[in-house]
Amino acid sequence: MDEHVRDGFPILQRTVHGKPLVYLDSAATSMKPTAVIEAEARFYRESYANVRRGVYELAAEATDCYEGARTAVASLIGARPEEIVFTRGTTEALNLAAWALGETRVGPGDEILVTEMEHHANLLPWQETARRRGARLCPVAVTPAGELDRDDLRRKLSPQTKVMTLVHVSNVLGTVNPVPEIAAEAHQVGAIVVADAAQSVPHMPVDVRELGADLVAFSGHKMLGPTGIGVLWGQRELLLQLPPFVVGGEMVREVWLDRATWDDPPARFEGGTPPIAQAVGLGAAVDYMQAIGMEEVRRHGQELTALALDGLLSRPYVTVHGPRDPAARGALVSFSLAGIHPHDVATLLDQEGIAIRGGHHCAQPLHRKLGISASCRVSFHVYNTIDEVGLFLEALDIVWKALG
Amino acid sequence: MSYEEIILDHWRRPRNKGRLPHPDAAAVEANPLCGDVVRIELGIKDQTIQDIRFEGEGCAISLASASLLTELVQGKPVLEAARVADEELLSALGGVVRTRLTCALLPLRALRKALASGSSET
Structure with missing residues (x-):
């Protein structure tokens, strides 16, 4: 370095x-380089407006900045921009995933697999989904060496398993879980695989296609970017099937007094004015890390x-x-x-x-x-x-x- | 780089540690953030704290504070003990950094709870 x-x-x-x-304490949050601080400040000084809706030049510029950040994040993880959903952070991304999969994929008697090494952010949303949908939450054991017990995982995977969620890199043990292998096993029983990548994307090359998960969540503030911005990456086909978690402005096609139709992803999952400047800052953080x-x-x-x-x-x-x-x-x-x-x-x-x-x-x-x-x-x-x-x-x- | 001598002393040689055979009042307070737990037991006679014991698990500051607190209120009338202010305990500890105030004050919360629970007893 x-x-x-x-x-x-x-x-x-x-x-x-x-x-x-x-x-x-960078696993809690990382510090910010001048490049990120300045990118956010410059956006407020020179190009700020609300995104997507305005027909004036400044709104178009602001939208370009916001979407440019989406493209930067996509390039970092080997994704397409339309697969990048901006959220407030990993926690919100995982809440979105747990709620939307709960609505569409999980019912009474079904099972959701988690692991004993999850951060609360990747445990509590699934507890709530299991409770709400009448499903069972099954924890996969951690070995004394601090690794996932793969035998326990195989025992617990079944056709009832609708979702398998796991952390990519543990924020306590540091363990790098073999997500590609585990995702392949979970896919064999037809489960959707969710990965909490909050401690991996900021620190190592991650290609979502190689990772093999269907949904991947991470935060901007742990990767030299601002607080208040995070990402949920999803397979395009899956995102198209999921309902919105937050409804309101900027995420709809047509609205009547009694109903509405949703926009396509990623806009569908970005109801309300998004953290625009924070996204721009995250884009600068991605550029900074990619330069290194x-x-x-x-x-x-x-x-x-x-x-x-x-x-x-x-x-x-x-x-x-x-x-x-x-x-x-x-x-x-x-x-x-x-x-x-x-x-x-x-x-x-x-x-x-x-x-x-x-x-x-x-x-x-x-x-x-x-x-x-x-x-x-x-x-x-x-x-x-x-x-x-x-x-x-x-x-x-x-x-x-x-x-x- | 260390703690005040009084904190180290009470942490290493805790006073009034243990349980009372027949406490008149008792209370447990915990800080789930760090796992600190303190239990205070009181023997009350004539509206005065005759006996006091503490048990606890946690950091040096919370355990030293519990030990010191038992010395601070032993023999005091119940009403007086209930009025021990946060600042009094903190200054008796020789000052505590602001990030650790909850640790230092945990035993005082347990004492107040015990006194409130045992207020009808003599």
């Missing part, structure tokens, strides 16, 4: 508690993850959660310190300007399975450096000395 990449992120120039900021190259983003993330893993595994007071092989992981590592609560670790590191996560990372069932109430997590993006991993590991020794 070019050493000047970090300089392009203004917030990383600031200090915290008098120390240079070492930001190791997603292969290089992945290589850098793996390099830092390998260093952090090495350092953590060599410390006897640390327990690492998830796979030991950095190649089998996203750009994050979760861990525990013997007898010390993660919030104490995070608070003491914060005094050194080092921002790490302590908590259950919105995955309570997984932590229950691991037998812990919470864990610590470090996660990386393009702006993190080898030196920062070293600073973190040295500071961790001091935490252990103070509290251990």
Whole structure:
């Protein structure tokens, strides 16, 4: 990674508690490069109007910017622009998927497969769909090594399985799930496959055709883009069959007082004025990452993850959660310190300007399975450096000395 | 890089830790965000806190705060204990960073709940 990449992120120039900021919580949200901040500001300054409806020049320009972002996102994941639905984020994308599939594909006695390693955002929408439709929610087990139990998955797949949903990269374990293989197995029983790609698309090359899922969700704010913008990618044929989740302006063909007809996807799923400037910012984030190259983003993330893993595994007071092989992981590592609560670790590191996560990372069932109430997590993006991993590991020794 | 000495001391050597055989009042408070749980048990006689015990699981700040709180209110009239303000406990702890106030105040919430539940008992 070019050493000047970090300089392009203004917030990383600031200090915290008098120390240079070492930001190791990109799995929660990533920082923004000047290119993204400026793209959003420039859009407001120069090209802003509502999209799709206006007949004046400025509205046409704003629509071009918005649709340009859609094209950029599509090119990042090997999709067609008309398959990209803009949402508020991964959570809304998965709620849309769970609701629309519930309406059309899931009925009483049917089954929805989830996994024990899901973020709450890919668990709760399916709990609600199962409850609403009288279906059963079946969790696929996680092995002690932090991988999906493929035998358990095969046992639970059946003709009753209407939906199989799973996380691509776990936000706690870091595990990269073999979505293509699992999707193929699920498709054999006729299930629709949904992938939560919130921790993968921002960090590695993802081609939705190779991934093999039917619906894929991710967020802009974890991939150097703004908050309030996310994506649901869907197979065109499937999107055409799904009903809208949010109804109102900009998503209809014709409206009568007692009924309406829906526009085609993606407009059908983008009721109301969308997050236009945020989409433009996301487009700039995609351009920024593609200029670096997603292969290089992945290589850098793996390099830092390998260093952090090495350092953590060599410390006897640390327990690492998830796979030991950095190649089998996203750009994050979760861990525990013997007898010390993660919030104490995070608070003491914060005094050194080092921002790490302590908590259950919105995955309570997984932590229950691991037998812990919470864990610590470090996660990386393009702006993190080898030196920062070293600073973190040295500071961790001091935490252990103070509290251990 | 560490906590105030008083927090470390109460965390390492907790006071009044355990259970009462016949508590007159008790309450549990939890912070589901981090899994902190604190249980406070009271032995009340003549409207005064004669005995107090705590049990808990969680971070150093919540456990140290529980330990310190038991010393703070033991022997106090119930009405006085119920009036212990957040700031009083926080300053007794030597100050707590703002991101951890909920941890520090969890035991006080449990105490107030226990006192409210046991208010009719003597």
